[in-house]
Amino acid sequence: MVNNKTFVIAEIGVNHNGSLKYAKKLISSAKLNGADAVKFQTFNADRLTFKNTPKAKYQKKNSSRNETHYQMLKKLQLNETQHLELIKFCKKKKIQFLSTPFDVEDAKLLAKYGIKKFKTSSADLTDYFLHKFLSKNAEQVIISTGMSTLTEISKTLKLYNKKKIQIILLHCVSNYPCSDHSLNLNNITTLKNKFKLPVGFSDHSKSKIAAITAMGLGARVIERHITLSKKMKGPDHSASDNPKQFKNYVMSIRNNELILGNFEKKLQKEEIEMRKVSRKGIYYSNDLKNGKKITFNNLFLRRPWGELSIFDIKKLIKKKLIKKVKKNQKLKVNDFKK
DSSP: OOOSSOEEEEEEETTTTTOHHHHHHHHHHHHHTTOSEEEEEEOOHHHHSOTTOOOOHHHHHHSOTTSOHHHHHHHHOOOHHHHHHHHHHHHHHTOEEEEEESSHHHHHHHHHTTOOEEEEOGGGTTOHHHHHHHHHHOSEEEEEOTTOOHHHHHHHHTTSOTTTSEEEEEEEOOSSSBOGGGOOTTHHHHHHHHHOSOEEEEEOBOOSSHHHHHHHTTOOEEEEEBOSOTTSSSSSGGGSBOHHHHHHHHHHHHHHHHHHOOSOOOOOHHHHHHHHHHSOEEEESSOBOTTOBOOGGGEEEESSOOSOOTTTGGGGTTOBBSSOBOTTOBOOGGGBOO
């Protein structure tokens, strides 16, 4: 369950480059720099794509142009033993392990090792079989909504019993990196109002304020790619944060939590002294004798603050004074009979 704290996911994805050593370094870095969870991708290239499927434009730019989409994925997939090792390592580091399964078999592998919380990709929002499996086996599903319509999201959500499974929708624009003009963060409000579910933001932007803006719109979960170095070879490294960048990113989120505060309207500590100085008190406008019934004409407002506000004074109007009072004297409750 996502609490009032913003839940930060360090998206490792395939930035381990198929190396268990790199994967563990990324987990350690994510934990050190303030993430609540790390997320991997669980897939089998032979089931995911045909061997002649071309790469996406950004993948061609950031990895070998001579390999196919299949060949790239084959090098980046993690086997079952590696998954188990990473799950154990996350427990050791006390950081939540998450992964995105790309089909039912991938989800079964994760479930086999006790994973109950899943994250699905924007690409698979319309994978009926995957979501049907998760609807029967998950406790929580975080669903990315990039490349999708409200109708598609609605149809997928109908597969879930939202009383039994916590669903979180992530606003996402599926480009790496995503330009500012296409972020359209107001969709966070659209998702929240339309589906009455917790919402978050999968941040692929270059912007320094996108996550902060998303939080202000109600995002409870923020996901961000992390890498050991932006210069490493691989499809996602250049659009990811290095450890220093990710640390600053998380710090800005935590600072923004303090700024946003909570929904309880109450006096802040700094306001108490200011209230005494700047609020107006109630004063007598002339000398009055013992036994006099007061009216509003006998009173005026002026700084500094007194015991009562003008809204409290109605109950004292026409009551008799039990003592003499002087002009410009501050009105007090004990000036009157109880």
